[in-house]
Amino acid sequence: xxxxxxxxxxxxxxxxxxxxxxxxxxxxxxxxxxxxxxxxxxxxxxxxxxxxxxxxxxxxxxxxxxxxxxxxxxxxxxxxxxxxxxxxxxxxxxxxxxxxxxxxxxxxxxxxxxxxxxxxxxxxxxxxxxxxxxxxxxxxxxxxxxxxxxxxxxxxxxxxxxxxxxxxxxxxxxxxxxxxxxxxxxxxxxxxxxxxxxxxxxxxxxxxxxxxxxxxxxxxxxxxxxxxxxxxxxxxxxxxxxxxxxxxxxxxxxxxxxxxxxxxxxxxxxxxxxxxxxxxxxxxxxxxxxxxxxxxxxxxxxxxxxxxxxxx
Amino acid sequence: xxxxxxxxxxxxxxxxxxxxxxxxxxxxxxxxxxxxxxxxxxxxxxxxxxxxxxxxxxxxxxxxxxxxxxxxxxxxxxxxxxxxxxxxxxxxxxxxxxxxxxxxxxxxxxxxxxxxxxxxxxxxxxxxxxxxxxxxxxxxxxxxxxxxxxxxxxxxxxxxxxxxxxxxxxxxxxxxxxxxxxxxxxxxxxxxxxxxxxxxxxxxxxxxxxxxxxxxxxxxxxxxxxxxxxxxxxxxxxxxxxxxxxxxxxxx
Amino acid sequence: xxxxxxxxxxxxxxxxxxxxxxxxxxxxxxxxxxxxxxxxxxxxxxxxxxxxxxxxxxxxxxxxxxxxxxxxxxxxxxxxxxxxxxxxxxxxxxxxxxxxxxxxxxxxxxxxxxxxxxxxxxxxxxxxxxxxxxxxxxxxxxxxxxxxxxxxxxxxxxxxxxxxxxxxxxxxxxxxxxxxxxxxxxxxxxxxxxxxxxxxxxxxxxxxxxxxxxxxxxxxxxxxxxxxxxxxxxxxxxxxxxxxxxxxxxxxxxxxxxxxxxxxxxxxxxxxxxxxxxxxxxxxxxxxxxxxxxxxxxxxxxxxxxxxxxxxxxxxxxxxxxxxxxxxxxxxxxxxxxxxxxxxxxxxxxxxxxxxxxxxxxx
Numbered sequence: 001x002x003x004x005x006x007x008x009x010x011x012x013x014x015x016x017x018x019x020x021x022x023x024x025x026x027x028x029x030x031x032x033x034x035x036x037x038x039x040x041x042x043x044x045x046x047x048x049x050x051x052x053x054x055x056x057x058x059x060x061x062x063x064x065x066x067x068x069x070x071x072x073x074x075x076x077x078x079x080x081x082x083x084x085x086x087x088x089x090x091x092x093x094x095x096x097x098x099x100x101x102x103x104x105x106x107x108x109x110x111x112x113x114x115x116x117x118x119x120x121x122x123x124x125x126x127x128x129x130x131x132x133x134x135x136x137x138x139x140x141x142x143x144x145x146x147x148x149x150x151x152x153x154x155x156x157x158x159x160x161x162x163x164x165x166x167x168x169x170x171x172x173x174x175x176x177x178x179x180x181x182x183x184x185x186x187x188x189x190x191x192x193x194x195x196x197x198x199x200x201x202x203x204x205x206x207x208x209x210x211x212x213x214x215x216x217x218x219x220x221x222x223x224x225x226x227x228x229x230x231x232x233x234x235x236x237x238x239x240x241x242x243x244x245x246x247x248x249x250x251x252x253x254x255x256x257x258x259x260x261x262x263x264x265x266x267x268x269x270x271x272x273x274x275x276x277x278x279x280x281x282x283x284x285x286x287x288x289x290x291x292x293x294x295x296x297x298x299x300x301x302x303x304x305x306x307x308x309x310x311x312x
Numbered sequence: 313x314x315x316x317x318x319x320x321x322x323x324x325x326x327x328x329x330x331x332x333x334x335x336x337x338x339x340x341x342x343x344x345x346x347x348x349x350x351x352x353x354x355x356x357x358x359x360x361x362x363x364x365x366x367x368x369x370x371x372x373x374x375x376x377x378x379x380x381x382x383x384x385x386x387x388x389x390x391x392x393x394x395x396x397x398x399x400x401x402x403x404x405x406x407x408x409x410x411x412x413x414x415x416x417x418x419x420x421x422x423x424x425x426x427x428x429x430x431x432x433x434x435x436x437x438x439x440x441x442x443x444x445x446x447x448x449x450x451x452x453x454x455x456x457x458x459x460x461x462x463x464x465x466x467x468x469x470x471x472x473x474x475x476x477x478x479x480x481x482x483x484x485x486x487x488x489x490x491x492x493x494x495x496x497x498x499x500x501x502x503x504x505x506x507x508x509x510x511x512x513x514x515x516x517x518x519x520x521x522x523x524x525x526x527x528x529x530x531x532x533x534x535x536x537x538x539x540x541x542x543x544x545x546x547x548x549x550x551x552x553x554x555x556x557x558x559x560x561x562x563x564x
Numbered sequence: 565x566x567x568x569x570x571x572x573x574x575x576x577x578x579x580x581x582x583x584x585x586x587x588x589x590x591x592x593x594x595x596x597x598x599x600x601x602x603x604x605x606x607x608x609x610x611x612x613x614x615x616x617x618x619x620x621x622x623x624x625x626x627x628x629x630x631x632x633x634x635x636x637x638x639x640x641x642x643x644x645x646x647x648x649x650x651x652x653x654x655x656x657x658x659x660x661x662x663x664x665x666x667x668x669x670x671x672x673x674x675x676x677x678x679x680x681x682x683x684x685x686x687x688x689x690x691x692x693x694x695x696x697x698x699x700x701x702x703x704x705x706x707x708x709x710x711x712x713x714x715x716x717x718x719x720x721x722x723x724x725x726x727x728x729x730x731x732x733x734x735x736x737x738x739x740x741x742x743x744x745x746x747x748x749x750x751x752x753x754x755x756x757x758x759x760x761x762x763x764x765x766x767x768x769x770x771x772x773x774x775x776x777x778x779x780x781x782x783x784x785x786x787x788x789x790x791x792x793x794x795x796x797x798x799x800x801x802x803x804x805x806x807x808x809x810x811x812x813x814x815x816x817x818x819x820x821x822x823x824x825x826x827x828x829x830x831x832x833x834x835x836x837x838x839x840x841x842x843x844x845x846x847x848x849x850x851x852x853x854x855x856x857x858x859x860x861x862x863x864x865x866x867x868x869x870x871x872x873x874x875x876x877x878x879x880x881x882x883x884x885x886x887x888x889x890x891x892x893x894x895x896x897x898x899x900x901x902x903x904x905x906x907x908x909x910x911x912x913x914x915x916x917x918x919x920x921x922x923x924x925x926x927x
Contacts, residue, residue, distance in 0.1 A: 040817035047714055050706025054789060055723065058730050061741055061786075068744075116637030124631055125638060127370070134638050136912065137645060143840065143908035144648075144901065145847025147874055151881075151897040152648045155655040175644055182641065195406035199470070201368055203420035203477060204396030206623030208630035213423050217410050236734025239849040239874075243881050263736045270740045271854060278744070285737045292732045300725060392622035426616055435613060478613045 062289075069286020072279040077287075082249055082265075088276055092284050094251045098166070098260035102245055103235055105170030105255070110177030111227055117178065118185025118223075123211050126190075135186070138179040149175045150240030158244060166252070166259040169245030173234045180233065184226025188219040225302040232295035236288050238263040262288060314511030315381040315480045316341040317362060322376035324357050324366060331357045333535045335376070339528075344507040346522035346543065347515045349532035350563065355515045356403075358532065359483045362513065363398035364391040380481065396424070398481040399474030399510075404490050405466035407458035407473075413449050416458035416469060420477035435476050443472035444502055464495025471502065475510075482506065484514040488521070500525050519559060523547055531555045648901060656895035658887055667895060673860035673876075675884070680892040682899070684860040688870040691777055692852065693845040695866075696784035701838055704789050708796035713822055724794070731790035739851035742783040747774035747855060750782075755867065770865040773857070778866035780856040784845050792841040799833035799918055800826050836914025843907040847900060849874040873900045 076091045083090030117134065125131030153172035158164055192215050200210040216223070238261075241247075246258040247268060266284040269277035317339040324332035332354045339345050347355045360366040361374050364385065378385050385394045407416050415422065417436045426432065436453070440446040445468040449456065458469060467487060474482060484503070488496040503512060503525045516522050522529050523543055530540040531552075539546060539555045550556045557563060653660075659667065663680065670681025711723060751774030758778075759768045803826045811825035827834070857869020858879045871879070873896050884890045 036817050036820065040819040043709075043819040043822075044714060047706045047710040050703045051710040051723070054703050054707050054793075055726065058726065058786070061738075061745075062730070062733075064745065065737065065741060113637045113640055116634050117641060120634035120638035124634060130638075134641050136909075136916075137641050139912045140905055140908045141641065141645060143843045143847075143911075144904050145849060145874055147847070147849045147877055148648065148652075148897055148901045148904075151877065151894055152651050154881075155651045155894065156647075159655070175648075178644065179641060182638075193406070195402065195404060196408055198365065198368065198402065199406040199408065199473075200419070200423065202363065202365060202395055202400040202402075203423070203473070204392050204394075204617070205420070205423045206392050206627050208623065208627050209423055211630070214408060218408070232732065236732075236736070238734070238736040239878055242878055246882070263734055266740060267736045267850060267854070270736070270743055281740055285740050288734055288737055292734070293729060296725070296729050296732050300728075390622040390624065392624075393618075396617045396620075421613065421616075424617060424620055426613075428612075431612060476613075477617060478611050 065282075065285055065289055068282040069284075069289070072283040073286055074283075077280070077283050081251060082280065083276070085274060085277075090276070090280065092260075092262060092265055092280055092287075094248065095260040095262045095265040095284065096287070098245070098248065098252060099235060099262040101253070101255070101259060102166055102169045102173060102241070102261055103231060105166065106173035106177055106234060107227075107231060109170065110174035110230070111181060113174075114178045114181025114230070115185045115223065115227075117182040118189060119211060119216070121182065121186040122189035123207075123215060135183070138182045141179040142183070145239070146172075146176060146237050147239035147242070149173075150242060150244055153240065154243045161256075163256075164244060164246035164258040165256045166245055167255045169241045169259065169261065170255075172240035172244050173237065176234050176237065176240065177230045180230040181227055184229065185219075185223050188222030188226060189215055191222065192218045221302055225299050228295050229299055232292055235291060236263050238267050242267075314341045314509065316511060317481065317513075318377075318379040319362075320377040320379075322358075322361060322374065322378060324354075324361055324374040325372065326357070326369065327371040331535055332361070332374075335537050337530060337537060337540045339511060339513060341511050342508055343528060344503060344512040344514060344526040346526035346529045347513065347532060348517075348519055348522050348529060348558075350558065351517075353532040354535040355532045356485050359400075359485055359513055359515055362481070362483055363395050363400055365395070365400065367391055396420075396477055397479055398483060399477065399479035401467070401471050401474055401482070401484045401487045403486045405463060405470050407461075407466050407469055409457070409459040411458050412454050413456050413458050413461070413469060414453040417472045417476050420473060436472075439472040439476040440469075442475050442502075442506065443468045444498060445469055445472055462495075464491045464498065467491060467495065467499065468502070471499070475506075479510065481511045481513065484512065486515050486517060489517060496521075519547070531558065533558070645905075652894060652898040652901060656891050656898050658891035659895040660891075662888065663892075667892070668899065671862065675880075675886070675889050678886065678888050680888070682873070682892075682896055684862050685871050685873045685876050685896065687862045688777070688856065689846060689872040689874070691870070692781045692784055692856070692872055693842055695777070695781035696788060696845050697838065697842055699781065699785040700789045700792060700841060704792035704796060704837075704841070705834070707789075707793040708800060709822060711793070712797045712800045713818070713826070724797075727790045727794055731794065735787070735848060735850035736854075738783055738787055739854035742779065742851055742855045746779055746783060750774045750776075750779045766864060767866050770863070770867050772867040773869075775855050775857040775869055776865075776867045777856065777870050780852045780870075780872075781866075783851050783855060784848055787848060787851060788841040788844050791844060792837050795837035795840060795915065796830075796834050799830045799837060799915065802833070802918060803829045830918060832914050833918030836911045836916075836918065839907060839911035839914065843904055843911055846907065847874055847904050849878050853878045 076089055077093070078091060078096070079093050080089065080091035081094040082092065117138070121131050121135055125134065149172045153168045153175070157168035157171060161168075196214055196218065197210055200214045201207070205213070241261050241264045245261050245264065247264045248258045248260040250260075252259045262284055266281045266288070269281035269284070272278070319335055319337050319339070322332055322335040323330070335358060347358065349355050357366060362378060362385075366372045366374060374386070376386075380394075380397065383389060408419060411419060414436055417439055418426075418432050421432060421435065437446065437450075440449065445465060448465060449461070449469075458466070461469060467490075471487070488499045491499070500521060503514065506512060507525070507527075512526075514522075514526060526543050528541065529543045529546045531538045531546065531550075531554075533554055539550060539552045541551070545551075546555060547559060550559060659680065663670070667680065668682045668686060671683045672679040672681040673684060674680070707727075711720060715723065751772055755768075755772040755774070759772075762768060807829055808821055808825045811821045816824065852872055853875040856871060856875055858871055858875065859869035860871050860876065861868060863870070877893050877897055877900075881890075881893055884893055
């Protein structure tokens with residue numbers, strides 16, 4: 001008692017015992033603090049709720065599609081053309097072949113141009129005004145509704161030729177593929193480290209050879225994946241084919257005639273009044289979904305985040 | 313065998329940045345020349361001017377005369393020609409990741425269209441031996457990926473790759489700075505052996521390395537070449553006070 | 565500063581023994597080059613490698629050609645846009661000259677009499693898109709916040725995979741599902757429920773056949789949700805960790821950290837993401853065509869059948885017989901093209917401003 005007490009935050013009580021530490025928060029602060037935590041929990045709950053609200057129905061849709069499609073899918077689907085109206089059986093073999101033909105056409109036009117444009121952006125035009133303009137325009141083009149491409153191809157080709165054709169459908173789809181592939185190719189080429197380009201240039205390899213044998217070669221898995229994604233994306237497109245390829249109930253191999261396509265057939269059957277055709281539509285939808293699943297999975301394996309992520 | 317390089321009034325810019333200011337020097341053939349100086353003083357830019365690699369940067373430009381032997385490399389030849397005569401080894405090893413060791417070393421030839429298999433085999437072996445890497449990789453040349461080697465091995469492979477095109481000059485931009493001491497000493501031994509056959513220019517941060525391998529040394533500071541002399545003289549009796557300050561560690 | 569030169573070495577450099585030395589000064593540079601490359605002394609003939617490389621061209625022509633081809637292909641992007649624009653204008657000239665710009669303010673649509681006006685479709689497009697946005701944006705934000713800030717590590721990958729998958733499903737497949745699942749639900753369950761509780765608002769009058777504005781809006785919302793949420797998530801992830809940490813260090817709760825540290829910084833980009841979703845909704849064709857009822861009418865009721873700019877083209881183009889009909893439809897296509905270009909350009913600019921051109925969104 002004779003010593004001067006050392007001033008501490010919580011002075012001892014008069015009898016020398018310790019007081020609990022002073023609560024520095026005022027009552028008002030404690031209330032608002034409680035409210036803040038409540039808000040925090042509320043928002044967390046809302047976020048989880050919205051995720052559940054979104055994920056569950058979407059999974060349900062997927063599941064329903066798979067279920068309906070699987071029960072409708074049989075071997076005849078892949079081997080037969082549609083049966084006459086009212087008769088059971090039949091398949092969508094001609095539609096799948098038609099899709100294949102159109103897609104091959106579209107890819108042969110769209111892939112080289114797209115990759116070349118991507119090469120320009122990454123290897124020659126990087127940082128230039130022209131490069132930025134091309135990049136921006138490609139991004140904007142990717143958002144144009146596909147039906148517009150269909151009308152454009154119709155106006156250019158079908159109107160002139162006075163008939164529908166697989167070729168016009170291919171052109172419509174090719175126009176859609178080019179901006180997509182351009183951007184994915186550019187992004188993949190940008191992942192190639194600049195040091196190995198320098199290594200090749202330092203050896204006296206001309207630039208064009210460096211681009212082909214070093215840049216493209218190193219980035220090729222990613223570039224191929226990007227092409228695959230573009231392919232999968234246009235494979236499911238219906239609108240551009242509505243008045244270009246037009247559809248065909250029979251086998252068709254000529255590029256100059258109307259041709260069946262899987263998504264087109266699904267649409268026609270879905271809005272038809274016949275149950276048998278509805279069944280075929282579900283089966284066709286399942287085939288499309290499976291193809292999409294495969295390509296999305298492959299993309300995930302090959303290239304993680306980035307441009308390919310949303311390129312679906 | 314190597315050729316000498318004469319540099320007269322070389323100026324270089326990156327955009328508006330005047331990186332090299334009026335460099336004049338004479339690099340002798342079949343000798344190793346070291347370039348030392350603090351970071352950012354322009355040594356790397358200088359060697360990149362020697363094989364016109366700075367031109368790969370769109371905002372870079374250079375004026376002046378650089379002669380290899382009798383040839384003005386800016387006026388009398390194209391960059392591709394020059395780079396086939398002047399090999400370059402970079403700071404970080406940069407093997408081609410999609411190619412095997414064999415293809416990496418032979419890339420300077422294969423990518424230029426050379427197809428003669430027997431000569432390719434022999435060149436690859438010779439280059440790998442010259443780079444002191446042969447014994448370590450000779451068993452699986454065509455199957456092992458170039459990127460799967462250790463850092464020191466990769467750098468030696470890059471040296472072999474540069475040697476395979478039979479250059480006359482070898483430029484090395486801090487070749488050992490990213491490597492461990494053991495690999496570093498292997499590469500220094502290499503330089504010691506190679507310099508009788510090639511003209512070597514080596515940029516280094518490490519003054520002891522310069523003292524070990526080079527006969528001549530140039531000291532760069534802020535884009536100017538302050539002093540260029542035999543290594544002995546630079547490190548024992550430098551003529552310029554700034555050189556002395558740098559060497560004794562007062563800055564940089 | 566002393567600049568000492570290496571004393572003149574008596575090396576092959578200065579020894580004038582090159583056979584070509586006697587050649588005139590104006591000898592072609594290439595020959596000088598080749599000759600000067602070989603120092604005299606007795607090193608023997610140049611190696612076959614040197615010979616080969618010296619003789620090989622420097623690829624100047626190939627370089628130029630290659631670069632030109634790449635450039636042309638890059639310019640094709642512009643060519644595509646210009647081509648679409650010109651051809652659409654050309655083919656809609658008939659309708660343009662007949663109705664002028666008032667075409668978009670008129671409410672007629674009579675193929676028989678040749679009287680066309682696109683106002684109902686503009687109404688349909690705006691109504692479905694805005695309604696879809698209203699439904700999708702809050703949910704998409706919630707999902708984005710959950711995935712980027714709150715989600716346990718293990719769940720992140722499967723959920724984002726699912727989102728990608730759902731964004732990739734073709735429109736016609738969504739349409740198929742909507743026709744056979746959503747329409748019956750709307751007709752039999754959801755519709756009556758809405759009438760019962762919200763009928764007083766006046767938005768749910770009229771007969772309910774399951775198709776109409778509301779159904780189309782719902783399927784549209786489902787379709788644009790994955791895209792909005794994944795772009796928003798990317799934007800949120802682009803906000804540097806230091807921003808988050810700074811706010812946390814001041815004692816914020818997690819939500820406050822998200823609100824001030826992340827969302828405030830990402831505001832612009834999120835607006836961009838929403839506008840991108842809008843752009844997608846504006847142009848969505850197949851699924852909407854299948855459930856909107858295909859009727860060129862403006863009605864306050866959400867149960868009413870309607871049409872959007874895209875769905876009228878899809879639904880009626882193949883039946884269009886007269887040139888005026890086709891021209892009118894193509895003019896609608898032109899309008900759609902221009903509107904989506906503008907909307908997408910704004911959206912991309914906003915997203916780009918925030919992510920600085922990092923991972924591009926390819927949709």
